[in-house]
Amino acid sequence: MFATKGIQVIGIENNKERAEQIKNGICPFHDPSLQSVLVEAIKVGNFQVKNSVKGINDNIDIIFIAVGTPNTIENSVDYSQIYGALEEVCNLNLREKTIIMRSTMPPKTTVDIVIPFLEYRTSLKCGQDFYLAVCPERILEGHAIEELHNLPEIIGGINKISNDIASSIFKIINPQKEIMHTSPSGAELAKLFTNIYRYISFALSNEFAIWAEIYGLDAAEIIKIANYNYSRSNIPIPGFVGGPCLSKDGTFLDNNTTFASIVSTAWKLNESIPQHIVNNINKVVGNLFNKKIAVLGLSYKAGSDDLRQSPSVKLVEILKSKGAKVLVHDPHVKGTLSVKEVLNSPDVVIIATNHKEFSECHKLILNSGCKLVYDVWSMFDKDDFPNSRYIKFGQGIC
Amino acid sequence: MFATKGIQVIGIENNKERAEQIKNGICPFHDPSLQSVLVEAIKVGNFQVKNSVKGINDNIDIIFIAVGTPNTIENSVDYSQIYGALEEVCNLNLREKTIIMRSTMPPKTTVDIVIPFLEYRTSLKCGQDFYLAVCPERILEGHAIEELHNLPEIIGGINKISNDIASSIFKIINPQKEIMHTSPSGAELAKLFTNIYRYISFALSNEFAIWAEIYGLDAAEIIKIANYNYSRSNIPIPGFVGGPCLSKDGTFLDNNTTFASIVSTAWKLNESIPQHIVNNINKVVGNLFNKKIAVLGLSYKAGSDDLRQSPSVKLVEILKSKGAKVLVHDPHVKGTLSVKEVLNSPDVVIIATNHKEFSECHKLILNSGCKLVYDVWSMFDKDDFPNSRYIKFGQGIC
Numbered sequence: 001m002f003a004t005k006g007i008q009v010i011g012i013e014n015n016k017e018r019a020e021q022i023k024n025g026i027c028p029f030h031d032p033s034l035q036s037v038l039v040e041a042i043k044v045g046n047f048q049v050k051n052s053v054k055g056i057n058d059n060i061d062i063i064f065i066a067v068g069t070p071n072t073i074e075n076s077v078d079y080s081q082i083y084g085a086l087e088e089v090c091n092l093n094l095r096e097k098t099i100i101m102r103s104t105m106p107p108k109t110t111v112d113i114v115i116p117f118l119e120y121r122t123s124l125k126c127g128q129d130f131y132l133a134v135c136p137e138r139i140l141e142g143h144a145i146e147e148l149h150n151l152p153e154i155i156g157g158i159n160k161i162s163n164d165i166a167s168s169i170f171k172i173i174n175p176q177k178e179i180m181h182t183s184p185s186g187a188e189l190a191k192l193f194t195n196i197y198r199y200i201s202f203a204l205s206n207e208f209a210i211w212a213e214i215y216g217l218d219a220a221e222i223i224k225i226a227n228y229n230y231s232r233s234n235i236p237i238p239g240f241v242g243g244p245c246l247s248k249d250g251t252f253l254d255n256n257t258t259f260a261s262i263v264s265t266a267w268k269l270n271e272s273i274p275q276h277i278v279n280n281i282n283k284v285v286g287n288l289f290n291k292k293i294a295v296l297g298l299s300y301k302a303g304s305d306d307l308r309q310s311p312s313v314k315l316v317e318i319l320k321s322k323g324a325k326v327l328v329h330d331p332h333v334k335g336t337l338s339v340k341e342v343l344n345s346p347d348v349v350i351i352a353t354n355h356k357e358f359s360e361c362h363k364l365i366l367n368s369g370c371k372l373v374y375d376v377w378s379m380f381d382k383d384d385f386p387n388s389r390y391i392k393f394g395q396g397i398c
Numbered sequence: 399m400f401a402t403k404g405i406q407v408i409g410i411e412n413n414k415e416r417a418e419q420i421k422n423g424i425c426p427f428h429d430p431s432l433q434s435v436l437v438e439a440i441k442v443g444n445f446q447v448k449n450s451v452k453g454i455n456d457n458i459d460i461i462f463i464a465v466g467t468p469n470t471i472e473n474s475v476d477y478s479q480i481y482g483a484l485e486e487v488c489n490l491n492l493r494e495k496t497i498i499m500r501s502t503m504p505p506k507t508t509v510d511i512v513i514p515f516l517e518y519r520t521s522l523k524c525g526q527d528f529y530l531a532v533c534p535e536r537i538l539e540g541h542a543i544e545e546l547h548n549l550p551e552i553i554g555g556i557n558k559i560s561n562d563i564a565s566s567i568f569k570i571i572n573p574q575k576e577i578m579h580t581s582p583s584g585a586e587l588a589k590l591f592t593n594i595y596r597y598i599s600f601a602l603s604n605e606f607a608i609w610a611e612i613y614g615l616d617a618a619e620i621i622k623i624a625n626y627n628y629s630r631s632n633i634p635i636p637g638f639v640g641g642p643c644l645s646k647d648g649t650f651l652d653n654n655t656t657f658a659s660i661v662s663t664a665w666k667l668n669e670s671i672p673q674h675i676v677n678n679i680n681k682v683v684g685n686l687f688n689k690k691i692a693v694l695g696l697s698y699k700a701g702s703d704d705l706r707q708s709p710s711v712k713l714v715e716i717l718k719s720k721g722a723k724v725l726v727h728d729p730h731v732k733g734t735l736s737v738k739e740v741l742n743s744p745d746v747v748i749i750a751t752n753h754k755e756f757s758e759c760h761k762l763i764l765n766s767g768c769k770l771v772y773d774v775w776s777m778f779d780k781d782d783f784p785n786s787r788y789i790k791f792g793q794g795i796c
Contacts, residue, residue, distance in 0.1 A: 107613045138628065152627045180623045189615055190624040193606055194631045197599075197624075200660070204598050207660050208591055211651045215505045217587055225578045226588040226595075229550045230536065233592045234632070253609045262598070262605050265663040 001148055003041035005172050010056060011049045012088065023049045030305040030332050033145040053091050062169055063089055066102035066137065070308075071248045076255060077106055079113070086114065090121040098131040098165045101184075104191055104245065106252040110134050110184040115158070126158055133157035133166035134184040136191035141243070142303055152178035156187025195249040196263060201234070202241040203266030206273055209238035209394030213280075216396030220378035238394040239354060239377045240311035241270040243300040247309045274315040277350070277376060277393060278322065284372055284389060284397070285348060289323035294346035294370070296339070296361065297353025298330040305332040312352040331357045343368040349388075350374045399546055401439035403570050408454060409447045410486065421447045428703040428730050431543040451489050460567055461487055464500035464535065468706075469646045474653060475504055477511070484512065488519040496529040496563045499582075502589055502643065504650040508532050508582040513556070524556055531555035531564035532582040534589035539641070540701055550576035554585025593647040594661060599632070600639040601664030604671055607636035607792030611678075614794030618776035636792040637752060637775045638709035639668040641698040645707045672713040675748070675774060675791060676720065682770055682787060682795070683746060687721035692744035692768070694737070694759065695751020696728040703730040710750040729755045741766040747786075748772045 003009040013019040018028050025042050027035040041047040050056065067081035082103060089099065099118070101110055115126045126132050134156040139147040153170045157163030167179045182190065205223065212219035220237050227233045241247065247270065250263035282288060300310035307313055319326045327342035330353065339361055343349065349370045351358055354377035365373060366385060373385050375392040382390045391397060401407040411417040416426050423440050425433040439445040448454065465479035480501060487497065497516070499508055513524045524530050532554040537545040551568045555561030565577045580588065603621065610617035618635050625631045639645065645668065648661035680686060698708035705711055717724045725740035728751065737759055741747065747768045749756055752775035763771060764783060771783050773790040780788045789795060 107609075107615065140630070154623055178627060180626055182620065182623055183615075185613060185615055186620050186623070189610065189613065190620045193620060193624045193633060194628065196606075197602060197631055197633050200598065200602050201595075204595060204660055208594075211505075211654070212587065214654055215583060215587065217505065217581075217583055222580065222584050222588045222591060225552055225580055225584070226591045228578055229576060230592065232538070233595055235591060235595050256609070256612055260658055260663055262602055262660060262663050262667065265658055265660050269660065 001037060001041075001145065001173050003046035004037060004044060007046060007172060009041070009047050010060070011047065012051070012053060013049060014051055014084075016051060019049050019051055030303070031142050031144055033143075037145050053088055056092065058093050060092070060097065062098050062100060062165075063092070063094075064100045064102050065089065068244070069103050069105055070244065071251060075248075075251050077252060079109075082109070082114070083117070086117050086121075090118065094118065094122050094124055094130040096130065098133070098162065098169075100166055100169070101132070101134045102137050104136060104195070104249060104252075105134075105188050107185045107189045107192070109188060110156075127162065131158065131162040131165055132184070133162045134187035135166055135170070136187055138191060138194060141245075141301070141306065149174050149177075152180055154180045154182060154187050154190050156182045156184040158184060192249050192252055195246055196253070199241065199246040199250055199270075200262060200266050202236050202239075202246070203270050205236045205238045206241065206269055206394075208235065210269075210276070212394050213396045218392070218396075219394030220392065237378055240273060240300065240315075240352065242309040242311040242314075243304075243306060244308035247271070270311075271314075273393070274311050274318055277315065277374065278318045280391065280393075280397070281348060281350070281372065281374055282322075284391065287322075288319065290325065291347045292325045292327070292345070293319055294342040294349045294368070295319070295326060295328045296330075296342070296349065296351050296358050297355055298328050298333045298336060299353055299355075302354040302356060303332070305330075305334075307333065310353075315350070315352055331355060339364060343370075345369045348372045348374060350376065351379055352376050354379055399435060399439075399543065399571050401444035402435060402442060405444060405570060407439070407445050408458070409445065410449070410451060411447060412449055412482075414449060417447050417449055428701070429540050429542055431541075435543050451486055454490065456491050458490070458495065460496050460498060460563075461490070462498045462500050463487065466642070467501050467503055468642065469649060473646075473649050475650060477507075480507070480512070481515070484515050484519075488516065492516065492520050492522055492528040494528065496531070496560065496567075498564055498567070499530070499532045500535050502534060502593070502647060502650075503532075503586050505583045505587045505590070507586060508554075525560065529556065529560040529563055530582070531560045532585035533564055533568070534585055536589060536592060539643075539699070539704065547572050547575075550578055552578045552580065552585050552588050554580045554582040556582060590647050590650055593644055594651070597639065597644040597648055597668075598660060598664050600634050600637075600644070601668050603634045603636045604639065604667055604792075606633070608667075608674070610792050611794045616790070616794075617792030618790065635776055638671060638698065638713075638750065640707040640709040640712075641702075641704060642706035645669075668709075669712075671791070672709050672716055675713065675772065676716045678789065678791075678795070679746060679748070679770065679772055680720075682789065685720075686717060688723065689745040690723045690725070690743070691717055692740040692747045692766070693717070693724060693726045694728075694740070694747065694749050694756050695753055696726050696731045696734060697751055697753075700752040700754060701730070703728075703732075705731065708751075713748070713750055729753060737762060741768075743767045746770045746772060748774065749777055750774050752777055 021028050025039045027038050065085045067085045070078050072078045155166045170177050209219040223235045254261050254263040298312050299305050316326050328336045329339045329342040330336045343364045349365050370388050372389045378392045419426050423437045425436050463483045465483045468476050470476045553564045607617040621633045652659050652661040696710045714724050726734045727737045727740040728734045741762045747763050768786050770787045776790045
């Protein structure tokens with residue numbers, strides 16, 4: 001976006017294959033509007049991609065750090081990409097430059113790690129010799145361009161000049177962009193609050209699904225009724241909750257307590273939904289060993305090809321561990337089978353991701369000869385499958 | 399409201415003192431617009447109040463059951479008012495009448511208890527001889543009249559004729575009223591979903607407050623920033639969460655599980671906030687024995703006189719158990735002291751309810767000579783009290 005606004009932009013990507021893709025105008029993940037902006041940026045000639053900062057001359061003003069902060073296998077924060085980026089950045093002369101931290105980070109990461117690291121390596125003073133602001137990314141995956149333009153920007157500068165520089169940079173994207181100022185730690189925490197709030201609302205919807213199942217009722221239907229023109233209810237529809245942000249951002253705070261929190265309880269619940277669904281299917285079709293199971297959707301959310309922390313991936317693993325023959329189709333995920341291949345006389349069809357493409361698969365599922373359609377996302381209705389048993393997640397089996 | 403629309407209404411209230419109040423046009427709780435509608439209803443002559451159904455002739459069409467469903471001291475459902483109301487109702491000839499269940503109830507209460515009870519006592523058949531619909535109350539306390547007019551009505555009739563009768567009754571209040579139909583159990587569950595969703599969002603805000611305190615940050619400020627023009631965040635401001643609905647409705651579902659749920663975790667958190675605040679105050683002022691503590695606000699929420707499950711009541715109890723001298727002022731609660739009495743040289747001032755009247759008490763608090771102002775609701779700011787220590791709930795003590 002900066003490149004299309006006349007700014008010279010250099011992207012640093014140390015994965016060489018991915019860097020080549022981007023250089024060639026291919027967005028490495030599914031986001032149609034980002035894809036077309038990438039092509040435009042390359043066409044106007046303002047956008048280069050490099051594997052490191054080496055050879056970049058010092059004539060740059062702003063450095064964005066937007067690396068990932070995943071969890072380690074023990075669910076603690078993996079700071080390696082942050083440290084790697086800081087190492088890389090220190091190869092430049094930072095004097096008079098401004099560093100913008102775009103990554104999602106636990107509160108105090110910037111003041112406790114980032115600034116001490118940069119000052120130690122460069123012998124420069126943050127706030128005097130170089131400037132720094134925490135400006136966390138808050139876009140919805142798949143809507144980067146539109147949201148980068150429209151969303152208010154949270155700017156947690158180390159001082160006034162850092163705030164002013166960061167604000168002016170974001171106003172290049174949209175001169176009307178609203179700016180909210182806070183401290184660096186405040187900006188880090190605000191991002192986490194936002195994602196955790198969303199995560200908990202999804203988890204609560206899934207808890208409602210479990211209770212509706214206990215009572216033999218239909219959670220999705222009742223949630224729609226509860227929400228309708230009632231300003232105090234905005235309950236999501238039950239379904240899988242995962243992905244690279246929501247499912248780990250809560251641990252950034254939760255790891256600070258030894259007691260059960262709402263976040264840890266919600267995490268336990270969301271992470272258990274794939275197993276819960278396997279248990280439910282098991283009750284209906286018996287032992288899953290050697291059963292042929294078609295899974296529609298592998299990515300963690302509709303319209304995405306992102307498999308990171310996808311509950312559907314977990315579902316497939318559990319099914320395989322039970323000895324089932326699992327066939328997976330996802331229109332957005334390369335290497336998966338075609339819809340016709342997976343719907344060739346399966347015992348069970350599971351709609352595991354709410355890709356809109358699946359609503360067009362109705363006839364294929366209907367005629368697949370399956371005994372059970374399990375709908376994680378309430379995409380269909382009982383009457384759609386008169387030849388099979390139809391169960392949705394969040395609907396009691398009466 | 400029905401009475402002001404030309405309908406003959408008889409209210410049955412077995413508390414004689416309260417019945418007398420209502421007869422005399424005095425609303426027994428604080429709700430200004432309900433108060434004026436009550437006066438109007440009595441003036442037009444359509445509204446009577448009786449202590450029982452005895453002597454009511456059979457010429458009535460609709461019976462609303464709107465009794466409370468509190469929890470027992472063991473946190474299980476206290477059905478005694480429901481049973482009491484059903485007993486009372488069975489003194490009437492129910493043939494051709496319609497019963498509308500307005501109370502909040504655990505799912506299946508109507509099909510498992512209410513209908514069997516009525517059929518057993520009357521030897522009539524529900525759905526044939528008399529009609530029944532579950533139409534749960536969803537108004538915000540203090541906004542009864544406006545919301546009874548505007549909110550969509552959830553109607554869970556036992557059959558079509560019950561649905562039709564219930565719909566036509568509610569359309570007397572507002573012919574444009576939107577109607578959502580579901581089953582009786584669906585209607586019961588929809589009400590609980592609504593209240594639990596709200597309760598969890600308040601609890602999460604309080605969990606954010608605790609984390610902000612850990613990091614020495616200001617939760618209320620950061621929540622405002624996170625919410626600002628960001629459609630995916632609607633996080634409430636931290637504060638006490640209680641009252642007769644939100645804090646017990648979750649147990650109606652949660653009592654069905656032996657595991658920690660989001661609801662039980664949230665309940666534990668909200669219920670612990672008064673003790674957490676006492677602990678925080680203790681850290682600043684030392685042992686509370688014989689300390690003079692002014693508590694502003696006793697009701698569970700702003701503008702209300704309702705003390706049921708009020709966290710402020712719990713706060714006062716804890717403070718008293720520590721040996722503190724506690725002086726309470728609440729502009730809406732009779733029998734509390736005046737604001738001047740409680741602000742006569744206290745050691746600590748606690749703003750415990752967010753009554754708007756308290757923003758006018760700034761000068762009195764400022765000049766009270768207190769050592770500490772503890773603001774549960776982020777109503778004030780540090781700069782407002784230059785002579786005292788000022789701490790808000792959800793702000794770290796650095």
